[in-house]
Structures are given as C-alpha cells and as structure tokens.
Amino acid sequence: MPELAEVDAYRRLAEEVVGRTVAAVVAPDAWYLKRGLTAAGAEAELTGRTVTSVRRTGKLLLLETSGDGPVLGLRFGMSGRLLVDGHAAVDNLMYASNRELERWDRFALVFAPPRGGDLRMRDSRRLGGVELDPAEARLGPDALAIGPAALAALLESGAPLKARLMDQARLAGVGNLAADEILWRAGLDPARPARSLSPAERRRLHRHLRAAMADLLARGGSHTGDLMPARQPGGVCPKDGTPLVRRTVGGRTTWSCPTHQH
DNA sequence: ATTGTGGCCTGCCCGC
DNA sequence: TGCGGGCAGGCCACAA
Incomplete structure (x- = not known):
C-alpha cells in the first residue's frame, strides 16, 4: 500500500543518509533486483559512492549518488518499508504484516564510518524492487504538483475515470486507496468515462485531487x-x-457512494 | 496506440 | 488445531 503519502515519509527518512558513503551493498534476493541488476553489479556501481540527494516522483524513491554514480531507484510495491539505522518511517502499513522480521530485508546499503548505519528495504511480499537509473520519464507528473491543464489532458480518454487517475505514466502517485478517497470527496463515479467530465467537474476533481493528496500526506498515510x-x-x-457499493473498476477493488458520486 | 486482464508474491483471516 | 481458499494491490507482461 505505500502510495505517495507513505513514500514521501520514506523520502524524509532517507534524507538522513545524505552525505553518507556506501561501504557495502546487501542484496540477498535476486528477484528484488530489476532490469538485469545483479548483486555484484549493484555492489560495483554503488560501493564508495556518497548519497548526494534524495527525491521522490510518485511512488518511486530516488537516491542520487556522487560522481558519475547511478541513481538508485526504490519501489515499495504493496508491503515495502524503509528503515534507516533500524528506524521505520511508517508505523502501520495496511495489507502488510507489521511485524519486524529481518528475514524480510531484501536490499540494504551499509554505510562507512564515521557515520555508519544502514538503509534497508523490508518487504514481506516482495512486490517492490530496486533498479539503477530508472526510466523516470515513464512517470507522469507528481500528483501533488499536477496543474489543471495537465489533469484535463489526461482525462481525454474513454477509460474509467479511476483507471486514468491510477495510470502512473500519466499521473504519478495515486494508488487505489487515494483514488477512492479523491473521487468520493469530489462526488464523481469512479466508473465514468474520463472524458465525460464537464469543465466544472474537471475543476472540482483537480481541487479535490490536490487537497486529498495533501491531506493524506499531512496525516501520514x-x-x-x-x-x-x-x-x-x-x-x-x-x-x-x-451503504457503500463495492465494485471492480480499472481492475481494482473500488468503494463508492451511489447517492452522491455521479 | 490504447485499454483491459491476469499473475507475481506472501501474510493473514475466515470457515470448516 | 490445522488447513485451504480468498483477499489485499503496485506493477509488469501480455492480449485484444
């Protein structure tokens, strides 16, 4: 369930490793390494590099490294958590075990003295992953920053409104829970064709999109x-x-109100 | 090109 | 008490 709100908390936590130098990479799970990355490759590319900055686009967390080092891309899937020096950013993750088991550690950077410490991805379900130099251009604008014109453009489609909001290539960061919340607040039926929205409804959607995402971020999840x-x-x-209605829209479990969402 | 579907992966919870 | 089935959803491969 890490959506934008959780990954942004991870980003703030990861700020703590800016300035630290990678002494070792721990990558015990080959499945977790994506796009051809291997444990040896990650070790070779990252060891000796210093983390220079941390960014987030949508649900993708990005760590920049020094020199001509790669950008480390971290995806958390449904159940991925981030730990820095043993501390988690998010206490309670839905749809994931909240137990703390080291055997779920799928990837880690161990930092060199004097600061030491480590950054770990703990993911029971292994739906997340790690890659170097991820194709950031494949992500749409971040949901916290998208403007009304860009939102209107992505609604030019006959696909269900909710599917469009969750299309990470067009709008980055909105997951299933956030999508339901946004459309419920905006009073819009998730199954409506995206292009059927009137200009007034598009403005309403934009306002609620921005406000809902900001609220979820401020509330912490x-x-x-x-x-x-x-x-x-x-x-x-x-x-x-x-009584709320439960449906599948855009391939996702969807809850909506038949009275005020049209 | 766009849109929809299924499967990955695992822990948990329910009913028998 | 154990066990099987269903479920959760981010993401990707694949089909139409």
Whole structure:
C-alpha cells in the first residue's frame, strides 16, 4: 500500500543518509533486483559512492549518488518499508504484516564510518524492487504538483475515470486507496468515462485531487482518508449514510457512494 | 496506440 | 488445531 503519502515519509527518512558513503551493498534476493541488476553489479556501481540527494516522483524513491554514480531507484510495491539505522518511517502499513522480521530485508546499503548505519528495504511480499537509473520519464507528473491543464489532458480518454487517475505514466502517485478517497470527496463515479467530465467537474476533481493528496500526506498515510473507515463490508457513506457499493473498476477493488458520486 | 486482464508474491483471516 | 481458499494491490507482461 505505500502510495505517495507513505513514500514521501520514506523520502524524509532517507534524507538522513545524505552525505553518507556506501561501504557495502546487501542484496540477498535476486528477484528484488530489476532490469538485469545483479548483486555484484549493484555492489560495483554503488560501493564508495556518497548519497548526494534524495527525491521522490510518485511512488518511486530516488537516491542520487556522487560522481558519475547511478541513481538508485526504490519501489515499495504493496508491503515495502524503509528503515534507516533500524528506524521505520511508517508505523502501520495496511495489507502488510507489521511485524519486524529481518528475514524480510531484501536490499540494504551499509554505510562507512564515521557515520555508519544502514538503509534497508523490508518487504514481506516482495512486490517492490530496486533498479539503477530508472526510466523516470515513464512517470507522469507528481500528483501533488499536477496543474489543471495537465489533469484535463489526461482525462481525454474513454477509460474509467479511476483507471486514468491510477495510470502512473500519466499521473504519478495515486494508488487505489487515494483514488477512492479523491473521487468520493469530489462526488464523481469512479466508473465514468474520463472524458465525460464537464469543465466544472474537471475543476472540482483537480481541487479535490490536490487537497486529498495533501491531506493524506499531512496525516501520514494513504489509509488516513475520511472514506477509509467505511471501506469495508457493511460500510456506509460518511457523508450521507448510504451503504457503500463495492465494485471492480480499472481492475481494482473500488468503494463508492451511489447517492452522491455521479 | 490504447485499454483491459491476469499473475507475481506472501501474510493473514475466515470457515470448516 | 490445522488447513485451504480468498483477499489485499503496485506493477509488469501480455492480449485484444
């Protein structure tokens, strides 16, 4: 479930390793290394490099390294957590075990003295991954920064509105929980064709997109939305009390209110 | 090119 | 008490 809100917390945590130099790479899980990367390759490319800055686009966390070193791209999938010096950024992750087991450590940078310490990815379900120099251009604008014109452009499609919001190539950072929250706040039916929105509805969507993402970020997670507590069997709309409807839209479990979402 | 589907992976929870 | 099946969703390969 790490969506934009969680990965941004990871980014802030990862700031603590800026200025530290990689002494060793621990990559015990070959599956976790993507796009041809190997443990030996990661070791060769990263050892001796200093982390110079940390960025985030959508759900992708990026660590820049010194000299002509690679950009390290970290994806967290559903259950990935980030730990720096043994501390986690997010206490409670939905749909993932919150137990702390070292056997779920899939990738780590160990830093050289004097600061030492380490940065670890702990991912029970192994849906995340690590790559060097990820193709950042394949991601759309970040959901916290997208403007109304860019949003209007990505709505030029007959695909379901929700599928469009979750298309990371067009809008980076909105996951399933955030999408439900945004559309619930905006009063829009997730299954509507994206291009069917009127100009007024597009403006409303843009406003709620920005506000909802900022709220989730401030509250500390994509599971902190106002819709979230009702997003379960028997749940009723927190706005009007209508029993929520559960459907699959865009291939994802979708909860929405049949009364106020049109 | 665009859009939709299935599968990856694993822990957890339910019902028997 | 154990076990099997269903479920969660980010992402990618693949099909239409």
